[in-house]
């Protein structure tokens with residue numbers, strides 16, 4: 001763990017007679033420098049394009065989940081930029097750290113209007129539980145005992161009928177040989193908890209910069225394109241993909257179903273350097 005302690009704070013968003021609408025925005029990799037680039041792509045520009053798209057299509061969203069790798073360089077400036085940019089949406093933002101993040105700086109910089117540090121969010125029949133899988137100085141992730149205990153307690157409380165669990169790292173292999181060892185180390189322990197609960201309907205993550213959508217029993221497992229550069233699916237070695245930046249829209253129904261789609265920002269010219277062989 002990165003030293004972040006699960007807080008008792010809960011966020012409750014009132015939803016009446018309709019599905020809860022959630023936006024997942026992940027892996028923006030913002031730099032301290034205004035024109036900072038990841039593999040040749042200016043990440044502040046692509047985040048702006050994503051935010052503009054959300055603003056024009058989903059201003060009615062109930063919640064935004066920012067699922068880690070907010071910063072590329074852990075700079076205060078990168079977090080402040082992200083907070084300011086997201087505040088335009090005037091929608092509650094909850095967040096978790098990724099492997100590139102400094103959780104303490106995030107907590108400081110995200111102590112602003114519309115941002116919440118709550119890791120349990122209640123929306124009508126649903127509860128969303130946010131988990132910290134980041135390990136200081138490591139690209140791979142681990143929840144560790146404390147985070148798993150946090151989840152266990154949330155599951156045991158039976159506060160909501162359905163549960164969506166959110167983390168940064170992938171808990172299953174995605175058939176990307178270079179990326180699979182960089183997933184969640186204690187995935188077996190996580191699934192032991194999730195499989196024992198009949199309430200869990202969704203497991204959502206970032207980190208892999210590509211789409212993933214598979215079921216494990218009743219649990220829909222989902223990952224989402226980055227709001228910056230994409231990684232090539234099924235690739236043996238590190239490779240950037242030609243796909244556009246994107247985000248995910250989720251609707252959590254009162255029947256426990258998750259309706260979801262990925263939206264790509266196609267109309268912007270991006271200049272990703274596909275020749276780069278490392279991340």
Ligand SMILES: [Fe+2]
Nearest residue numbers: 027069098207
């Ligand atoms: Fe990332």
